[in-house]
Amino acid sequence: MNKNTFFNRELSWIEFNARVLYQACRNDLPLLERIQFLSIVTSNFNEFFQVRVASIKRMQKIDSRKKDISGYTPTTLLKQISVRAHEVVNQKNKCLQEELFPLLEKEGYVYVKPENFTPEQQNFCQREFNSNILPLLTPLRTDTDVFPRISNLQYHAAFLLKPIQDIKPMNNEFITREGKQAIAFVQIPTGISRIVWLPGHTKAKQFTLVDNLVLQYGTQLFPGFEVKQSMLFNVIRDADFAVDEDAGPNFIEAMEEVLVQRQSSFAVRLNCNNSSAEIKKFLMKNLGLNSDDVYECDELIDPGCLLEIGKLEDTSRLKFENWEHFYPKSLPEDKPYWDTLKQHDVLLHVPYESYNPVVKFISDAADDPDVISIKMTLYRTGNDSPIISALKKAAQNGKQVTVLVELKARFDEERNIGWANELENAGVIVIQGIVNLKVHAKILMIIRKEEKAIRRYVHLATGNYNPKTAKLYSDMSIFTANPLIANDATMFFNIVTGYSALQSMKALSMAPVNIKSNIISMIQREIRMSSKANPGLIIAKMNSLTHEEVIAALYDASRAGVKVILNVRGICMLVPGVKGMSENIQVISIVDRYLEHERIFYFKNGGQSEIYLSSADWMNRNLDRRIELMFPILDPAIFTEIKDCLDTYVKSDMNTHQLRSDGTWLPRKPITGHGICRAQEVIYKKYKKIAEKKSTPKIQFQVRRKG
Incomplete structure (x- = not known):
């Protein structure tokens, strides 16, 4: 199969995060939920660069000409990742700065930059810095033989320093470089809240970030020096380490060693604000990064820290409506099962x-x-x-x-x-x-x-x-x-x-033994039993779809007239809607308040339908390199309940995207003649209705009879 047969796994993953970002940019969603979606994009990208991008960079050094199944060499793929990831990250930063901060201010939560502090706030922040932040800071020189260790994912402030004339620095090595500039790093403390609430005389609650206080008052760490420039940054490092599986009794020690290595492995990405081109250039040189690896923004802010606002009173209006978690109708609450x-x-x-x-x-x-x-x-x-x-x-x-x-x-x-x-x-x-x-x-x-x-x-x-x-x-x-x-x-x-x-x-299937072969066998069975008068049907819900053999079997099913409906939350390497290959396959993805995580597989089987649940996605790692289980639904009532859920997902058009053959995901439009269907809300209301029936006391009527 040629490269047009498979989408690239990494680029497909970035598109999943674009769908998460789409939720963050929706002005009809509650404000703190939009910030939550931004936070998810940030953490997802952190893991993506630590694992997937690091792996591709390693492959680039081993064999830069080898192509993956989608036709990319490591070099061309890294370039495509950089282009699309920059687009998504820039949109994320724009959403935060231009939409969400103004909305927070409208709701009474005002982010204040140091240059806008009132005199009262300046005094407060100076005291806060001296009392609760300064004792936690450790400045690191960079003009030593060994470049200082910059821990993975940790935020740092960088200062470009110059000796003040006629003041003799204590550091003799630096004296020999008098008149030259040097750079020092300071890690932002992690054991305290990133948000600092400010005093003020307005109804609004004003706040700034610890990062700002370190940048603003960190000059105290360098007496005798003038701070010419400063910058906030963090570094994402390779975390794609494999532990020595033959370590035997020392396996835990080997694993702990891997955890230590993650903190100082090779750098994959630099995130920074754009306040100092000189410091950025210095970091790139010493970390071995190029311009494609650098992600700049006006202010480097982790949206996750803003979720602390949700802990304050009276913020329920900024969140999703509360949904209960109902006790199952079939289980007793007061005795064992x-x-x-x-x-x-x-x-x-x-x-x-x-x-x-x-x-x-x-x-x-x-x-x-x-x-x-x-x-x-x-x-x-x-x-x-x-x-x-x-x-x-x-x-x-x-x-x-x-x-x-x-x-x-x-x-x-x-x-x-x-x-x-x-x-x-x-x-x-x-x-x-x-x-x-x-x-x-x-x-x-x-x-x-x-x-x-x-x-x-x-x-x-x-x-x-x-x-x-x-x-x-x-x-x-x-x-x-x-x-x-x-x-x-x-x-x-x-x-x-x-x-x-x-x-x-x-009853059970187990990977890597027979889940893959059983899935392919059931797809092939669907092909055999399908006809024009009674076409086969496969509905599969999962987190990701990447396994080439399974995808090839689904293409065969499509060619045979089997209807294939795939609900894939994240990565999808299958190309739908291609004539002669996949015109009978449609792929949807739902991103809503809950993370869609079930793996459900339905096969029509000529009218003798089967449903399976599984811990495994249809990915190479799950089916070939992990111990996984797939199990059948044998209880008729449960079978019906799960099939109803699957059908609801298929009908969903709100918070739902559909994959096109060119790799783009488009928001699904409501089906003409039908009301808007938001799958998660429909399912929630179903369970709510069941719970209400369960809790409604039965009314007994006393009947008078003639004696």
Whole structure:
């Protein structure tokens, strides 16, 4: 297949962030939510440059002529990334400065630059700087043999210095360079709030940033020198490190070494304000960066720090309307779920429904004297996790608790190492991942002694065991006591925790063993069963689509007349709408208040429809290099509920973009004759209606009868 068959992965990823930025630029959305979308773009780009761009730069040094599947060499791709990323970043900065700051001021929150401080504010900021900021600062010289370490992602102030005439500096080395200019760096403190609230005599709440105070009053750090220029900057470094998988018992030490290396690895990008061309040039030279790697703006402000405004009182008007997280109708709130799950499976759809049932499921197991064992995987769990507390309690109560903690979860390695140590100290059996494979599957099994038999209860999910992200990410999971799935779950844990040879599972599919082959087989089955009179149908929802073999199979399906509807939140390398290749494929993407995270796959199968949920996207890394699970929906009621959700997503036209064959994403227009459909709102209202019915007391009528 030629380069026109696949969009480039990195450029497609940038377009996803352009869709997030589109939300930030919408004047019909609440102000703080727009700032939140800007913050997401910033953090996404940070990770993108640390991992993907760093990887391409490394490839450029190894083989600059090698083309990827989309036809780009590393050099041409880096150029295209720079062009498009600069466009997105410039639009982001423009949105913040020209739209959001004026709107904040209109709402009574005024950002004040140092040059606009009143005398009262100048005195206040000088005192604030001397008392709470100056003691935290450490100036770093740059005229030494070793260039100072600039930590990854940390904001710094840079000062261009010149000795004041007739004042003798204490630094003898600098004396020999008297009359010349030098540059010093100061890291902006990270342990304090970036926002500084200012005194004033207006109704508006005025604020500035710690960054401004360091730039304004940091001259105190250099007595005897005149500050000629100053600049705020941060550096994004390579974080695409692979830990030594053969480190054996020293694996955690090897992982910790990788975390240290990230802070001083090679530079990938420089962000700075445009106040000093000389300092910028100096940084570029010493960091080995060119103009394509530099991103300038009038003021370097992380929009995320502005979200602190949302913690103030009376800011609810600046946020989305509060949406409840409803307790599932099928689960009892006041007793364990064992009896319920013996009767039927239960679907949990967060964040529309509360994540509390997952925590309760584990907590009940920890306290239940009949529970013998708990087994689960942990990928990203968050801070202060009640799940960790429940697992520790279960072990202390004498249960056999086995947890596979994936230490290689990027940017969560340090936290996961801490969880692993904490669980081990509590008596939990901890498995530290699998050599050369990330364990990304989301599965929990509770083994319980009941009457004369052992019964297993299983929880399978599309998202992480993280109660905090479960309030923000849209994910699905099932609770089940189905013996077919329980047998496979037992097999799975035997495979990933012991020496068990690969075994054939009847319900579950596992990557890298057979998820890919099963998906391709089901696509091919759809082709065989499709006809003009009864065309096949595939509906798939996922985060990203990059796997060349799966994409090729979807192209074959399109050529055979199968209708393919793809709901892809992020990266999509498939090219839709090309005659003779993909004219029967449409691709949509939804970006709304919740992060779309479910992986749902529907196959019409000639009328015998099947639905699968999975932890895996259709990406090379998920299907070929990770331990993942895909599981069927066997309960008819749950099948109908998930299919209804899929259909709602397909109809969605609000907060929805559609991918064209030229790679552009256009906002979807409402379908003529239909009302506007915002998928997340429709789904929320459905669960709200169910909760209201559940909470409505039944009215009983007393009937008088003739005695």
